[in-house]
Amino acid sequence: MRPGCGQNRARSPADPESPLVRYVLMPFQFAGTAFAFALFGLGGVIFGLLITPVLKMTSKSPEEERRRARAVVRWWFGCFVTIITALRLVRVEVRNPEALMKEGAILACSHPSLIDVVCLLSVVPEATTIVKASLLKNIFTRAPIRAAGYVSNAEGPDAIEKLARELESGTAFVIFPEGTRTPSEFPEGEMPRLHRGAAQLALHTRRAVTPVRITASPRWLTKDRGWWHLPEKPMMLTFEALPEIPAAPYLDLYNATPRLAARRFTLALGRELFPGIRQPTSSDAP
Ligand SMILES: CCCCCCCCCCCCCCCC(=O)OC[C@@H](O)COP(=O)(O)O
Numbered sequence: 001m002r003p004g005c006g007q008n009r010a011r012s013p014a015d016p017e018s019p020l021v022r023y024v025l026m027p028f029q030f031a032g033t034a035f036a037f038a039l040f041g042l043g044g045v046i047f048g049l050l051i052t053p054v055l056k057m058t059s060k061s062p063e064e065e066r067r068r069a070r071a072v073v074r075w076w077f078g079c080f081v082t083i084i085t086a087l088r089l090v091r092v093e094v095r096n097p098e099a100l101m102k103e104g105a106i107l108a109c110s111h112p113s114l115i116d117v118v119c120l121l122s123v124v125p126e127a128t129t130i131v132k133a134s135l136l137k138n139i140f141t142r143a144p145i146r147a148a149g150y151v152s153n154a155e156g157p158d159a160i161e162k163l164a165r166e167l168e169s170g171t172a173f174v175i176f177p178e179g180t181r182t183p184s185e186f187p188e189g190e191m192p193r194l195h196r197g198a199a200q201l202a203l204h205t206r207r208a209v210t211p212v213r214i215t216a217s218p219r220w221l222t223k224d225r226g227w228w229h230l231p232e233k234p235m236m237l238t239f240e241a242l243p244e245i246p247a248a249p250y251l252d253l254y255n256a257t258p259r260l261a262a263r264r265f266t267l268a269l270g271r272e273l274f275p276g277i278r279q280p281t282s283s284d285a286p
Pocket residue numbers: 040043044046047072073076114117129130131132135140141144145179180181223
């Protein structure tokens with residue numbers, strides 16, 4: 001037996017990792033991805049021109065309008081994931097979907113790829129999220145974001161109350177505590193510094209946070225490389241909801257020093273999202 005032949009197993013012609021399939025597929029993947037992104041943006045424009053007015057005219061309340069807008073976004077994101085999966089660029093594994101379906105859950109996630117948020121919002125039944133303020137100025141994304149009532153990261157403390165009401169009504173909240181995509185490499189072996197919004201919301205509402213460890217391999221649609229750097233084999237995107245971090249053990253501290261409680265809570269979250277990676281130094285300073 002040749003050494004290492006376990007790793008170099010013969011590939012069937014249909015194997016998406018075989019070089020032949022890769023070279024035949026690549027032009028289709030390239031064109032298909034460009035098409036899917038164009039479709040994504042076009043969807044955002046059509047949303048503003050057609051869907052928003054229709055939702056306004058046919059919904060009985062602003063809540064219903066928002067719920068239906070979220071359903072449209074969810075469906076559209078599902079279509080996008082289907083296209084990208086059909087192009088053999090991504091494979092999705094959701095380890096415990098039931099944890100993502102829970103009403104009123106705070107889902108705090110790592111963010112290895114631009115597409116993980118699209119995938120997650122296509123899975124969670126009724127969800128809100130925080131978006132970069134710039135997306136509210138972008139003509140391709142602003143209409144659906146407004147209609148779906150997603151929260152801008154430029155909003156102040158009022159957002160906490162708004163989100164607390166949403167959680168109360170059963171809406172889940174998807175948040176990426178890094179505030180940006182997870183870097184390809186951790187500088188100096190330290191995990192990124194996490195924002196404390198998820199912890200603050202959990203402590204304010206006395207709810208648990210569900211850490212959702214999202215991993216991607218090989219990485220694609222990262223912050224440092226354009227979408228045209230297609231992955232050599234389908235990116236395996238894995239979603240794993242971990243045991244909830246309850247708010248209760250932090251509430252006494254929260255009543256005395258809210259900032260410190262939020263910091264400690266966030267450290268616990270970081271340990272779950274990035275196991276074995278060192279916390280940023282001085283992040284537990286009072
Ligand atoms: C016909 C239906 C049309 C629907 C069109 C959908 C377009 C809606 C856009 C919703 C945006 C989803 C939320 C994204 C959250 C967000 O803010 O993502 C930014 C980060 O990931 C990346 O940040 P960075 O790594 O710093 O670039």
